[in-house]
Amino acid sequence: MSRIPREVQLGRRLLGHWAKRADDARIDVIKLKLFITKRCNLDCVHCGIGGAGFDGADELSSAEVLALWAANPRLQMLSLSGGEPFLRDDLCEVALAAARLPKLMALSVNTNGWYSDAVLDLARRVGPAMGRAKLYLAISSDGPPEAHARVRRSEDSWARKEDTLARLRAAAIPNVVIRHNVNVNRWNLDEVVPYIEANEARGEACFVSMYSASRHYSHGAGHHRELRAFREELSQQQALLRRLQDRPGFLPNRFLVLAEDFYETVEREQPVPCFSLRASLIVEHDGMVRPCINFPVDLGRVQEHGFDLEAIASGPKANTLRETIREERCPICWTPNEAFVTMMCNLPNPDVWKDPRQALVRLGRLKG
Ligand SMILES: C[S@@+](CC[C@H](N)C(=O)[O-])C[C@H]1O[C@@H](n2cnc3c(N)ncnc32)[C@H](O)[C@@H]1O
Numbered sequence: 001m002s003r004i005p006r007e008v009q010l011g012r013r014l015l016g017h018w019a020k021r022a023d024d025a026r027i028d029v030i031k032l033k034l035f036i037t038k039r040c041n042l043d044c045v046h047c048g049i050g051g052a053g054f055d056g057a058d059e060l061s062s063a064e065v066l067a068l069w070a071a072n073p074r075l076q077m078l079s080l081s082g083g084e085p086f087l088r089d090d091l092c093e094v095a096l097a098a099a100r101l102p103k104l105m106a107l108s109v110n111t112n113g114w115y116s117d118a119v120l121d122l123a124r125r126v127g128p129a130m131g132r133a134k135l136y137l138a139i140s141s142d143g144p145p146e147a148h149a150r151v152r153r154s155e156d157s158w159a160r161k162e163d164t165l166a167r168l169r170a171a172a173i174p175n176v177v178i179r180h181n182v183n184v185n186r187w188n189l190d191e192v193v194p195y196i197e198a199n200e201a202r203g204e205a206c207f208v209s210m211y212s213a214s215r216h217y218s219h220g221a222g223h224h225r226e227l228r229a230f231r232e233e234l235s236q237q238q239a240l241l242r243r244l245q246d247r248p249g250f251l252p253n254r255f256l257v258l259a260e261d262f263y264e265t266v267e268r269e270q271p272v273p274c275f276s277l278r279a280s281l282i283v284e285h286d287g288m289v290r291p292c293i294n295f296p297v298d299l300g301r302v303q304e305h306g307f308d309l310e311a312i313a314s315g316p317k318a319n320t321l322r323e324t325i326r327e328e329r330c331p332i333c334w335t336p337n338e339a340f341v342t343m344m345c346n347l348p349n350p351d352v353w354k355d356p357r358q359a360l361v362r363l364g365r366l367k368g
């Protein structure tokens with residue numbers, strides 16, 4: 001009998017039904033992940049961005065980021081990542097402007113937690129401006145101290161991010177939600193699951209991602225070799241995956257059950273249909289639009305298209321790519337892509353369920 005729970009099977013069928021419809025009128029970009037910088041103060045072992053030596057010369061300017069918000073008022077979920085976003089001096093300014101997007105429900109900022117003062121300053125200024133929406137501060141946590149230092153390749157990284165977390169907890173700022181972003185990889189595999197369980201036992205949510213290799217992370221052949229070895233190791237770690245999926249909580253953990261199938265099978269299929277270029281996409285630091293981090297094909301820079309994401313997602317190249325995704329000829333990830341995971345991860349947010357219509361809009365089943 002399949003171990004995939006009934007609600008996940010049902011969700012998979014419903015999403016499949018919607019995603020397979022050849023109806024490009026349904027393009028409705030509600031989720032954007034903007035890599036606002038590729039500069040970074042660390043050089044983590046699982047990520048090639050820090051070691052790539054970006055200098056920020058080709059980053060979108062503040063005015064261009066503000067133009068991006070202005071041209072896309074339908075955005076409901078916005079994630080600012082990098083690189084280390086807190087290296088941008090204007091982060092607070094652009095986050096405050098994002099908080100004013102009329103339909104925004106969730107703004108998340110990813111950080112390694114190094115710059116405690118800047119994180120606190122942003123939380124204090126942007127949190128209260130969020131209105132009905134929430135500000136998620138997603139702090140990377142890669143396991144207990146030794147595992148974290150191993151992954152982050154920095155002895156100080158643990159103490160710095162713990163200090164940031166402690167200050168955020170103590171400040172208890174309205175609309176600010178603290179969240180641990182935990183990447184499961186070869187360098188923390190032995191320690192990471194008990195660490196996640198301990199955090200959640202204390203009431204702090206962990207959003208789990210799995211190691212991937214991609215041009216987005218400036219990865220080279222070495223990282224792709226690591227990925228093959230990681231997949232091999234995970235396929236032997238069913239008990240570990242089951243502990244992840246059996247954690248208390250709603251959809252995100254339940255969907256981890258799909259990872260089991262995914263890592264066991266050589267001829268992989270998309271676990272659930274992917275919404276990239278329909279409901280979500282990513283914008284790189286230089287304005288380049290791509291479907292997701294795992295399928296880094298260039299669709300043109302926002303600056304060349306009046307910053308209008310839906311115009312880019314409706315263009316001829318995007319139409320072809322959407323077909324490629326529908327036919328599962330993209331790289332395929334264990335959940336359709338990171339953006340989809342983020343959407344699913346927002347579903348347990350009680351604010352979404354206060355308004356079921358909004359929840360359906362977020363799932364792309366209704367027009368806003
Ligand atoms: C690229 S970082 C950018 C934000 C910030 N610098 C940080 O470390 O949180 C965003 C997230 O991607 C994760 N990440 C890095 N390399 C990865 C990889 N190869 N596969 C999957 N996730 C990765 C990090 O652990 C982090 O949680």
Ligand code: SF4
Binds near residue numbers: 042043049
């Ligand atoms: S994971 Fe974050 S902190 Fe580490 S190198 Fe990548 S961008 Fe920098």
